[in-house]
Amino acid sequence: MDAAAAAPKGKTKAKQRYLKRKKERRKLNKNKKQKTSLSQAGELENEDVEDNESSVEEEEEVGEEILPVVEKSEKRPKKRRKLSIQPEDEETVEPVLAETPPAPSIQRLPTPQAALPTFPLPALPNAPSKSTLALQGLDKALVDADIIPPTKTLPISPEGDAGGGSGLSEKMRKRLIDLGITELFAVQTSLLPFLLPSDPMYKALYQPFNPPRDVCVSAPTGSGKTLAYAVPIVEILSSSIVTRLRALVVLPTRDLVVQVRETFEAVSKGRGLKIGTATGQHSFPHEQAQLVADRSTHLKGGSSKVDILICTPGRLIDHLKETPNFSLQHLRFLVVDEADRLLAQSFQDWLIQVLAATRPPKHALEHTLNDLASSTPKSPPYNSTPGSLNLPVPDALAPAFLHLLPYPDIPSFITERKEPSCQKLLFSATLTRDPGKIAALELRNPKYFIVQGSSIDEEEENAILDVATEKFTMPATLKEHMVICSAYEKPLIFFHLVHAHNILNALVFTKSAESTNRLVRLFEFFQNARASETPNPTNIVARAYSSDLPVADRKTILENFKSQKIQILVCSDLISRGIDISHVSHVISYDSPVDMRKYVHRVGRTARAGREGDAWTLVEEQEARHFKLMMKDANHLSQVKKLRIGEQDLTSLVPHYETALSNLKDSYSRS
Template sequence: MSKKRKRDLEASEANAEATADTKPQKSKKDKSKSKERNDELQRILEKSEARFASLANATDTDVIVNEEAEASDENMDVDQAEPSKDAATSSEDKPASKKDKKKKKNDEDVSTGHLSILSKFDKYRAEVLSSAPKIVVEENVPEEPLQGLHPLPQPAQAPVQKVDPNSVLPSYLAQPTTVPTSQRPPFASFNLPELLLDRLNKLEFTNTFPVQSALLPLLLPDSRLPPSTPRSDLLVSAATGSGKTLSYLLPILASLLNRVVPHTYALIIVPTHELATQVQRTAHTLASGTSLKVSTAIGTRPFEVEKDHIIANDVGSTGADILIATPGRLVEHIRNNPQFTLRHLQWLVVDEADRLLSQSFQDWVEIIGDELQKPFPTNGARAGFDLASLGVRIPNCAADTVRKVILSATMTRDVGKLAGLKLRRPQLVAVDDIGHREVSMDESGDDDEGPEKEDRGLRELNSIPSTLEEHYYPVHNATQKPLILAKLLSDSNTTSGILIFTKSNESASRLARLLELLFAKKLGKKRKGSSKKDWNIAVSTSDKRKKEISANTAKFKASTIDILISTDLMARGVDLPNAQLVINYDSPRSEKDYIHRVGRTARAGNNGITWSLVEDSEARWWWTGIGKVRRGNGDGVKKEVAPELNAEALQIYEGALEKLGKEVRGA
């Protein structure tokens, strides 16, 4: 190796060593400057992203201003960054090697790359802003409140429609089975025992009434059906005096003639003592010659005495096979008489059902229903095979076997009231005097419209017998009503069998005394066809003793009493065969009460007359209510003219009033 080459190698090694000594120091400085520049660029990027997010809600003008400001800020950042670079460069050694120049070039390339990335970001941000929907801001328009911080607005609710509970009726109520009044086959055509036919012949009952001809086939046993076949429960709407009592007593007696052990097999519920006594009398007459016992639980006897007459649970007992009861007394026996039971009950009859269901006597419907639901005692395991597997229906309680018959002259079609009876496959039978036509569920008998329109066809089935003659007398001066009535009676040909209804006990007593005083003065013309000089007048009101009421009823039936004045106490269920004239001295409270009042006459196909004395203040209600009741004849109500009152009649009336006042004051 030559000396020159040797020197070059040594110089090269020396330079390499020097370079190796200085290289780590330059690398650390370069890294520090690169990190500082990267931090500056990261800060710029974060500012740009924050401004980009805020620009989404800005207007176009704001976008332009912000972009210019941002560009200015970026230029400032770059300008501020450049001096720091120069400062760093100046702090370096002035002489720079080739490697220093190369490193500086690399740093410039890195800076150029970052700026390129930033420009791409600005370009992308501009494209997003241009595609975003432009927001137009109007002056003096309040900002729309933010959504999501409160409940969203809901659409207005539809008005609540009032639902008529009677707009849709069950099929058995909407389409009753109507029976024409001309249908009167003989009793012998029905499957009645010979014993009962003999009793009917002795009572001179040959032909049935329409309600009897309709119910007997439905209630008497049907030989074509197995004995265990359940039968439908019946609702019966028929006018008062149409023979409803006989229509259910005959099937009950026919089913119990062969009974061996006395039990309470039939329960008949009625609203009043008078009706209970009347039903008992009819049942005794028909059951004469049999071993069947009929009794009542109506509160006319002490409770302990009554217990011995109605308990029929042991062999040889003297209790009742057929029990007739009022609701209150019946509930008392169920609660306080542990030996009384309805476990063997086969018949449940509710007469005058509209009144009993409207007035809840000690919740009798629920109490009787619970009593019928009590399970039969098992008496140990049943021996033999399972009868149910053979298709034989085995009852678990009395409710599974009892037959229910609900009757009224004004049968309700209120589903809510009937629901408590728990009827089984019910059927409604209506005896309509208007003729054999269907009773429409929309028929109300009133053409008036408005909120005060009363529903007469949907809720109740009612009608007035075709043999009833109705008269309407307007009374313009209510203070003279007793005198008008006395004048009408004096001029009338009716001499007895007159039943007058008032609104209260006091009104009945006052009217009775005034009529006695007026008749004593021989008001009006001489009574035709009568040699009697005086009228016999009696009063039956709720403040009288029961014995007195019963005595007056018996005397009225015997025509010993000519005029009987009463409240609605005598309006329901009382059979008064000799009642010829019914007078509504005070207007009834409803059409239903009117029907029951006038139903005391024109019974069993006989003729009858009714007068209604109506004050001017009651005329509108009377004609829109009672005047629209369905009637069996085409005559309707005859409007009459009240008799004229002369000076003599008025003077007699003033004297009667003065005398009555002295009697009341005890003078």
């Protein structure tokens, strides 16, 4: 016992210091545990306060700041900092919680100011309608065009003075009935009353102070456009007494010139009008002798043997430059048929030169007087009397050209201005809507007539959109088909269509003159191979018609086709415009057209003047996508029916086709 009791007394100072520090560490750990428990209790208490005061928490933002607790002595317990709230307009702190045991303090931040008022997001304006976009930059006259339904007709009555509202004289109505024309088509019902008003003042040959309005006509092929301008020209020019060049008709091809001349001669029979042509088919001196009566250089009013001239643009420019006294100052009508094609090609800037020839030159009076003052006549003037002025005899000038006389033309009013009386008439199945090309025509207050069938049953906005976007109109009696095939099968498909669908009186269009000749030779070899193995074969005659042929041969072939001695006429696009052959019942595009305009003019060779017709287009596989997109862009794809031809339909023709190919190869190798 004594040893055990004495042990504690025998502690060294080092041992005592160690035990003291150990005791202090235990006490410090105990205090730390107590602080942790108090901190957890304070967080639980704050969560309860947030749950109980949720309505206050939605409007205020509370910030918590835990302040450190400073221990002043080891034995003295720590005090908990109080939770305070600092209002927005006060700087003092109001105690809200003061509890023991001590816990972290919480401080609430100031209440924020009210938020700024919110504004709606900016909204995009309403997009303009399709018609508004389509009319951007469009000629206002085109917007105000007269839309004519293609089914509109007007019967021709041989009796009565009014002529049923057509403006035609009784003599003209009887002449049309004699030609077998008993009613006017859509374009004629609207254009004839406009060009032949009841007021005789507007039918005068010269209208220098109130010139007539120009006219633009867009109508489907075969709708009677040629008759629409031939009839009013003959009616107005029949009142003329002196022969002057008063009507000029410009056409793109020689064949079309011949056809239009036949129409004019038929309509003007018994009227005494003289009609001439200039196409380059005859020699230039021969044409000069046929057109101009006096080729001396002193005449300023011109000299003409014809009242109506039908020509091509190239030959017209030749006469304007090289033929003396060939003048356009007396023109009453300037007709541009197939206007889109003529405007797309320059032809030595023919349009600019023709329009310049119809206008009087500027400041010509000063030059004339200067020339007279500087010249001295060597002999007495003809048709002059003693004491008279030494001036040349004036010839007949147009009113707008009177300032070319050697004495001044004094107007009755200072503000008067004489203008040419020439009235421009533009016709086409695909008349251009390009503002630049229309501006080049220098139209005078133009009036548009558009034959368009679908616009009557549509809304007004869609009708304007169709006019602005150049919607093509096809004859109502036309049936359209397309066949998609490979390049090898295309001739075979063509032969199958001819025999299976009994295609006669047909026009077949190819892409070139060479393709035309090759297809005709292949068809002839095929017919010979088939005739040798088929009893009682059908004799089908096919001929080529292209620009490679002489004019006489082309005329003979065309006459034989019209008389149905030739059943199939294979041609290039030479006659795809304007040529009117009444009995054509089928049109085959052996080579598919590259644009919609060419397609419209090709298929327009059939289903003319209310007759029925079929159009067939052979489309190679690599061209199918382009052809369908072209039709879709023109809103016409649904009108073209797809025809499927199986291998079983071609099996019987394959041996004859292979024989024809072999013969064609041999013929080319020999040549």
